[in-house]
Amino acid sequence: MSYQRPKGTNDILPGESEKWQFIEETARTLFSRYQYQEIRTPLFEHYEVISRSVGDTTDIVSKEMYDFYDKGNRHITLRPEGTAPIVRSYVEHKLFGPEHTNPYKVFYIGPMFRYERPQKGRLRQFHQIGVEAFGSNNPATDVETMIMALEFFKQLGIKQFHLVINTLGDQKTRKNYRQALVDYFFAYESQLSEDSKRRLQENPLRILDSKDKADQKLVADAPSILDYLSPEAFQHFTQVTTMLDALEISYEIEPTMVRGLDYYTHTIFEIMSDNPQLGAQSTLCAGGRYDQLVEELGGPDTPGFGFAMGIERLLLVLENEAVELPDLHSLDAYVVNIGANTNVEALKVTQAIRDAGFSADRDVMGRKAKAQFKSADKKGARLVFTLGEDELEAGMINVKAMASGKEKRVPLEAIYSDFAQIFEEMS
Numbered sequence: 001m002s003y004q005r006p007k008g009t010n011d012i013l014p015g016e017s018e019k020w021q022f023i024e025e026t027a028r029t030l031f032s033r034y035q036y037q038e039i040r041t042p043l044f045e046h047y048e049v050i051s052r053s054v055g056d057t058t059d060i061v062s063k064e065m066y067d068f069y070d071k072g073n074r075h076i077t078l079r080p081e082g083t084a085p086i087v088r089s090y091v092e093h094k095l096f097g098p099e100h101t102n103p104y105k106v107f108y109i110g111p112m113f114r115y116e117r118p119q120k121g122r123l124r125q126f127h128q129i130g131v132e133a134f135g136s137n138n139p140a141t142d143v144e145t146m147i148m149a150l151e152f153f154k155q156l157g158i159k160q161f162h163l164v165i166n167t168l169g170d171q172k173t174r175k176n177y178r179q180a181l182v183d184y185f186f187a188y189e190s191q192l193s194e195d196s197k198r199r200l201q202e203n204p205l206r207i208l209d210s211k212d213k214a215d216q217k218l219v220a221d222a223p224s225i226l227d228y229l230s231p232e233a234f235q236h237f238t239q240v241t242t243m244l245d246a247l248e249i250s251y252e253i254e255p256t257m258v259r260g261l262d263y264y265t266h267t268i269f270e271i272m273s274d275n276p277q278l279g280a281q282s283t284l285c286a287g288g289r290y291d292q293l294v295e296e297l298g299g300p301d302t303p304g305f306g307f308a309m310g311i312e313r314l315l316l317v318l319e320n321e322a323v324e325l326p327d328l329h330s331l332d333a334y335v336v337n338i339g340a341n342t343n344v345e346a347l348k349v350t351q352a353i354r355d356a357g358f359s360a361d362r363d364v365m366g367r368k369a370k371a372q373f374k375s376a377d378k379k380g381a382r383l384v385f386t387l388g389e390d391e392l393e394a395g396m397i398n399v400k401a402m403a404s405g406k407e408k409r410v411p412l413e414a415i416y417s418d419f420a421q422i423f424e425e426m427s
């Protein structure tokens with residue numbers, strides 16, 4: 001009996017995991033420059049934390065939750081995203097208190113779970129890198145956070161992407177806009193998909209996010225939210241675009257963009273890949289402002305802004321754009337050992353090289369010299385040391401630089417006393 005991994009999940013194997021480490025390291029370094037600190041929340045949450053935040057009528061909550069009742073009859077769900085759990089944590093630990101910095105800025109890296117139809121760039125267990133900043137109303141927060149995301153893509157070496165923004169305004173804006181949408185779509189009700197007929201009653205904004213072709217035709221001529229902004233919402237959005245212009249960041253405004261989660265207010269944005277290979281999964285990063293969410297989950301009136309990006313999609317783009325990633329698994333030295341008597345000395349030599357702060361490996365399979373050299377080559381070793389019984393007797397070891405072919409015999413003692421010196425001389 002053998003098993004396969006569950007549908008929509010991936011094993012991240014060596015060879016691949018180095019790329020993950022590179023992406024995560026790049027994020028950690030960049031985010032800390034912007035003063036974000038790491039937060040880790042549980043992989044599962046109370047169902048209600050997610051349903052109240054993301055919204056009951058969204059696809060995420062109504063169709064894609066991995067939810068269950070635990071042995072204590074609690075309604076639990078694997079987290080489909082990171083923002084709601086972090087807001088729950090922010091409120092629970094009173095991170096808005098005077099002893100904490102304001103804005104309070106956190107980042108996270110980890111798996112999320114959505115029961116979606118798996119395809120390229122869309123999984124059931126996928127991974128996000130995200131950030132959340134609490135406490136600032138200032139449009140400069142929107143702009144610097146979007147810039148940080150753009151900077152991240154540049155640092156990874158990704159070139160083909162663009163920024164799309166929109167605003168969902170404040171409550172007053174959405175009330176007026178909702179009415180405009182109801183009036184518009186009501187006239188075409190019979191042409192709407194079954195899902196959208198329901199959305200028309202429950203949450204007409206969701207129709208704008210419909211994947212249905214007939215719905216999308218109607219959406220193209222739907223009223224624009226930009227015509228319904230309250231004076232405050234208009235001012236916030238104008239400041240955002242003015243600041244983006246001042247920093248010479250190019251962007252598009254897409255008035256029908258609504259995002260698949262209900263908690264957004266004011267600025268929302270997506271960073272899309274222009275690489276044709278990604279197809280429908282071209283959104284690499286998405287986020288926005290959520291000024292009501294902290295209060296919705298029982299905290300004080302506190303604005304928020306954040307984003308998340310899918311690591312699997314980043315990897316697809318890196319591959320499609322043929323971006324060269326640094327080698328994070330390089331091998332400085334390989335110790336070829338021939339004859340059973342060299343076993344202990346080979347162990348000592350390899351350990352000494354590791355103790356000196358270099359990466360080292362050796363043969364432990366008792367293979368022939370030729371096979372050991374092949375192994376060293378396959379691993380990309382920079383230096384290959386050879387220890388035979390003759391060398392051992394003479395207290396010497398052979399060293400070869402693989403790139404130049406330069407070879408030398410050095411006293412074993414030199415490895416123990418100053419390996420760095422040998423490494424520098426040979427490479």
Ligand code: HAM
Nearest residue numbers: 081083121122123126283284285286287306307308310
């Ligand atoms: P989201 O748009 O649902 O937003 O997801 C953000 C990103 O996660 C997407 O743009 C995509 O790159 C990736 N993603 C989503 N679903 C999948 C999937 N099934 N397979 C692979 N990748 C996926 C959020 O999750 C919000 N919490 C973002 C946010 C943070 N807003 C404010 N703060």
